[in-house]
Amino acid sequence: MTLRLIAFAALLTPAPLLAQDLTPAETAKIDTLVRSTLADTGVPSASIAVVRGGRLVLAKAYGKASEAIPVARADLPYQIASISKQFTATAMQLLEDDGKLKLDDTVATYIPGITGGDRITLRQLLSHTSGLQDYWPQDYSFAAMATPVTPQQIVDRWAKKPLDFEPGTKWQYSNTGYVVAGMIVEKVAGMPLIDFLQARVFRPLGMAAMDQDLAIGPRYPQGYKRFALGPVRVETPAARGWLYAAGELSMSAADLAKWDIARMNRTLLPADDWAEQETAVKLTDGTTNGYGLGIGNNRRLDHRTLEHSGEAVGFLSQNIVFPDDKAAIVVLTNSWFSDAYGRITRGLAEIVLPKAAAATSEDAAALTKARRVYDQLRRGGLDRAALTTDANFYFTPAAQADYRTSLAPLGEPTGFVATGKPSLRGGFVQRGFRVTYPKQSLWISTFAEPGSDGRFEQFLVTPGE
Incomplete structure (x- = not known):
């Protein structure tokens, strides 16, 4: 039975959509959707990528990338913020595959002095169930973010406070946990996290990813802010170090789509690593909210999704894989004052995904x-x-x-x-x-x-x- x-x-389960290009009518709908959303919200630009039938069928940018780049381009690296977390999780999994650590090891095995480090596992860091207090819950830059910071300084200020709960008993988003995870990767790998990812993930997949702290200046997209319904203003980037491991990457929408294609095709990583990332972690009481290791397992428009959003200083983004449909949607915007990225994502899904019969x-x-x-x-x-x-x-x-x-x-x-x-x-x-x-x-x-x-x-x- x-x-x-x-x-x-x-x-x-819906049959995967056949690999096919977007029709002219679909492309026109996408252009109208993105342009009208930018006009309605005041968001300066959006860079999008669409995967259909397991391959990239659209990569396009709209609007103004910065004061120095009046016309956005699809090859520009936007800050993807917390979408980076799945890459930090991948780094830990690769080190486990190498036999250099185990996800069920405790934090204290690698880094001393962290509250509850003898009880918090590496898996709990990646699933936001560690109890470590989040150092950046605000949707704005707080005062300290104007000054450069090191991972150790973040740990000293936030990871040595009393735990918000006993490890594994609750779920609470924690950028702090990912800073600790990044430090462990670097200690075990013997190199910076970004260098490890370049060697093991980005170069093998042909992805042009970079540290978001370096993606600042006249050659890169610029973040924007807005106070209530006031004028759209240029945002001041955070000082170096604040998004380390929890949101440190910048890349184009098309490059992020390469990662999505690897996920749906189970390439680069062993299949059990992909499955482990995508499996919802359960709390001690048996409940779950669908979050795995750096990525959420949800449903949209009655389709299974693997997804994560991101918020950097002046940037909002969304990355969604529809594994059963061999489809993916990437939306990167250079503002953090509206739901434009969400509206564009929903609209793209309605255009791109297979339509249910009436x-x-x-x-x-x-x-x-x-x-x-x-x-x-x-x-x-x-x-x-x-x-x-x-x-x-x-x-x-x-x-x-x-x-x-x-x-x-x-x-x-x-x-x-x-x-x-x-x-x-x-x-x-x-x-x-x-x-x-x-x-x-x-x-x-x-x-x-x-x-x-x-x-x-x-x-x-x-x-x-």
């Missing part, structure tokens, strides 16, 4: 019937007239009791939708449904007799993503 359910779940009246009726039976199961009182003889045999009193006692505590679903397309099997119509709750989702696998009055031959509920 387990294998059949796995096969059925695979059947419901639901028929039969689909709508099947959805209503499935929801009715699901509600009966979670509340008790199953209508056996809606089931075939075999389905009635399956739903013994014990089965009904387990369904009710396990589903009732979840409360009212926040979503109930059909997944994939119906198909025929064994004389029955096979359909799938997803039930969502705030902290989890469930899959429903059904077989039903053809026709609007068809009874259910199968109605199985299993844990979802």
Whole structure:
């Protein structure tokens, strides 16, 4: 039964979009989307990349990159900020592959003096579950950021405070944890983090990445700010060192797309490293918010996503991979005062991703019937007239009791939708449904007799993503 359910779940997964260029109409929609968003928000520029069918099909920049570069170019390196975290995580994984460390080692094994260092693991640094206080929670540059800083100075000021919680018990975004991670990489590798990444990641993939502290000046994009609805102003960059390991990289959207393609194709790194990054880390109570090691595992437009956003001083960015669709979207902007990067990302996804077929009246009726039976199961009182003889045999009193006692505590679903397309099997119509709750989702696998009055031959509920 387990294998059949796995096969059925695979059947419901959207087929990867065939490798194809954007049509002229799609390109025109993208141009309109980006230009209108920049005009509406006042954001000076955006650089985007689109991967479709596993290959780059668009890399384009719009607007003004800086006062010295009035026309943005697609080859310019924008600051990607916290999108960098997945690269720091990768560096640690590569060192583990080399046999030089283990992600379940404690921090104290490598760096002394950090609060809780004898209990915090390297994995907890990468998953934001260490309890170390974040040194930069603000969405602006605080006073100290005008002065250069070293990783050790950040550690001395923030990583030696009392922990905000016991390691592994809660999730709290912590740039401090990534500074510690970067220091450990450098100590174990015997070289700067950026040099290690150049040798092991960027050069092998043909990526022109650089330290964002060096991507400042007349040859590079400039960050912008805005106070409320006032004029758009040039932002003053942070002094050197403040984004170390937690957000230190600058690159073009096209170069970041090369990394996304490696992720979806499982190249460069061993497949189990990619999977480890993307697996949501669970807290000690068994819950998770979907974050793995430097990247989040979520859903958008009913598509599975692997994603991270970034905020540097004067820059906002978004990077999303749709692994089941062999697609990816990169949006880099040079402002930190609007949701332009989010609006562009959502609009691109609606243009680029495969479109679901419009639901028929039969689909709508099947959805209503499935929801009715699901509600009966979670509340008790199953209508056996809606089931075939075999389905009635399956739903013994014990089965009904387990369904009710396990589903009732979840409360009212926040979503109930059909997944994939119906198909025929064994004389029955096979359909799938997803039930969502705030902290989890469930899959429903059904077989039903053809026709609007068809009874259910199968109605199985299993844990979802």
